Amino acid sequence: MASHVILAPWVIHSTWLLVANDGKERDISYFLILAVVLWRILHNQIWISLSRYRTAKGNGRILDKGLEFEQDDQILFNALLFYTGAAVIHPFAEHIVYSALFFIPILGTILTRTTSVVSFTAYITYIDFMNNMGHCNFELIPNWLFSLFPPLKYLMYTPSYHSLHHTQFRTNYSLFMPIYDYIYKTMDKSSDALYETSLKREEETPDVLHLTHLTTPESIYHLPIGFASLASRPYTSNWYLWLMWPVTFWSMILTWIYGRTFVVDRHRFDNLKLQTWAIPKYKLQYYLQWQNEAINGLIEEAIIQAEEKGVKGEELNRYGGLYVHRHPNLKIRVVDGSSLAVAITLNTIPKGTTQVLLRGNLTKVAYAIAFALCQKGIQVVTLHKDEYLKLTKSFSSTESSLVLAKSYAHKIWLVGDGLSEEEQLRAPKGTLFVPFSHLPQKNCAKINWLPRRVMSAWRIAGIVHALEGWKEHECGYTMSNVDKVWQATLQHGFQPLIITPKISRSPSSKH
Structure with a gap:
């Protein structure tokens, strides 16, 4: 909400100047900053969704640590401390230092009068791309690229290379260009080994698979691979989701054509590896007779795929008896949770x-x-x-x-x-x-x-x-x-949510 308050006056002002002025008085570059901001949001969101999807799937994953949503709250907390004048250095301050360093090339183009919206956008996009790639938690740089041009190893970092900076803390300091770590002898000795291991890592085989489905077209944004701010509020509908109807519509078309289950989440409980797969069908479609064959086909395909991977148990949001009857020799155990x-x-x-x-x-x-x-x-x-x-x-x-x-x-x-x-x-x-x-x-x-x-x-x-x-x-x-x-x-430690009888017409309970 604070970001809306900060940005709203500028958005209104830039739009007004574009509409009210004409000819040479119209400053298009001032208005185009908004387009650059929106592009950065989209670019970052693509990386977030891709990173969470690949982390859940497992192939190429670097770190096995799960995503804790308290991290989002911590970012907000640090920001509040920073703005209220805390005396100690917080991670948010590092972003200011990064911004100052990254601004040096832009300042150079300004002083030489060679700056432009295109060069500015291209430079910022490159910075965002490299930064997101370094924090995506899956290795995607192919080995043949370094074999084809060996010096590239020192000119471009990899996600596994930068991950060691966050786990070892005193190595791999350089952003984007490992050559400086090589010069100052701060390169981690396990960088090459971690790169090879991560690159060869195959897709994870879960012990328990939870099979679910979408509810509404907008529910795709509430998935863990969607918007982190919405993942905890399944029934919340924000105004900006209406502005995304073109994206929502094309996601519906994509699920209609592609029509395969996909991984959305992973967890670990004791020694069990858990995954959640989503069927690209909406709640309304489960009540339509003509959709039964397509839905049953997707569920059956998911069960067979889980069987081939050696999954121990699969949880269904429907009864699943049809699939057990069709495949009586299943080793996987189908559980509907009734x-x-x-x-x-x-x-x-x-x-x-x-x-x-x-x-x-x-x-x-x-x-x-x-x-x-x-x-x-x-x-x-x-x-x-x-x-x-x-x-x-x-x-x-x-x-x-x-x-x-x-x-x-x-x-x-x-x-x-x-x-x-x-x-x-x-x-x-x-x-x-x-x-x-x-x-x-x-x-x-x-x-x-x-x-x-x-x-x-x-x-x-x-x-x-x-x-x-x-x-x-x-x-x-x-x-x-x-x-x-x-x-x-x-x-096994699971406890039901306590429901008190002191409830009016709007009670709350959750199984």
């Missing part, structure tokens, strides 16, 4: 509850929750006769605990997909909403992902499945033992 979702929902309902309202589409999880509650003697209320008949038909022995009602006056709501906003507003004040769907209502979800230690039940289920070494699939109409999964999840 049992853990049921366990969390049951253990979130406050003790002493005698009646709950079940709303949303009747899914595998909804049936399991209703059945478990009825066995405990807790009444499950439905508002539609067709839902009531489906439930009674599924477990007739407990139908006495099923209630068909017309009133919304219930304090505990179990909500899934299909709950309309109009129905939600009918809930009395103080109602506790407990979502059990993959994508709960916007105001029924805990979406604050900072610090990055919040995970969905569907993802955790696959991790626990792999940690326990369970051999059975959990997909289709099969479900693991709810109590066994719940206890194993707690033993």
Whole structure:
């Protein structure tokens, strides 16, 4: 927001001068600075997305350290300290020194009256390119380039070369040109070895694969490979996203034509390597019959690809029984996470509850929750006769605990997909909403992902499945033992988000 306040007067002023003046009085170069700024933003974002994608994928990766989003907060904190006049040197001050050094060639062109917008843009682009390349965390400079022209080794640094400056601290000081490190004997002895190792590093094989999908066309910007500022706020829609509709549209066309899953994230839990793959299909497409074949094909292709890589377990956002039936000899274990979702929902309902309202589409999880509650003697209320008949038909022995009602006056709501906003507003004040769907209502979800230690039940289920070494699939109409999964999840350190009943019509909860 501060950057908007700083830049807004200049943007308005430069635009006004361009529009109001004409002829020789019009200063186009002053206005073109805005275009240069926008180009630098785009250039840097391309490198950020590419770096995070390649880091998640693993081939050519230099450092295995994960991305911590607290670093973004630290940058803001350092900036605040700098502006309030801190007495110690902060990393932000280094950027001022860098800017002063990089400004020397520009100052030379100004003094010799040979400067131009083109030369300025080309020089800044080169600086940004080299700086981003040095910090991209994957090796991309081919070995044949140095074999073809050996002196280039001392005239251009590589990402692996500069990474040693950040890990060893007292070596590889020179930016862009290693020849100065060679002259002053500050070149790290392991530079060549790290370069060769990183260049030969192959794509990482995960132990657990989480398969997810996009929700809306704009959701691609919320992925870790998108905008870092949006990655923690899945439901946030900023005004500038509307300005990016041309990019959004072409991303839709690209996913439509290319149509393959892609890596978006990686994690490590104990000794397990975890990856997240995204299917280039949107939430709406999962409800369209004519899209079923294409979606099933993408999921099946992802499962086969994971099988070939030797993945132990795969978490699906859908049931996955179809793919296990088609490939009965799969070594990979397909887990849809239903049992853990049921366990969390049951253990979130406050003790002493005698009646709950079940709303949303009747899914595998909804049936399991209703059945478990009825066995405990807790009444499950439905508002539609067709839902009531489906439930009674599924477990007739407990139908006495099923209630068909017309009133919304219930304090505990179990909500899934299909709950309309109009129905939600009918809930009395103080109602506790407990979502059990993959994508709960916007105001029924805990979406604050900072610090990055919040995970969905569907993802955790696959991790626990792999940690326990369970051999059975959990997909289709099969479900693991709810109590066994719940206890194993707690033993591995996962804790459910505590939901308090002191909630109005806009509750927050997250599995």
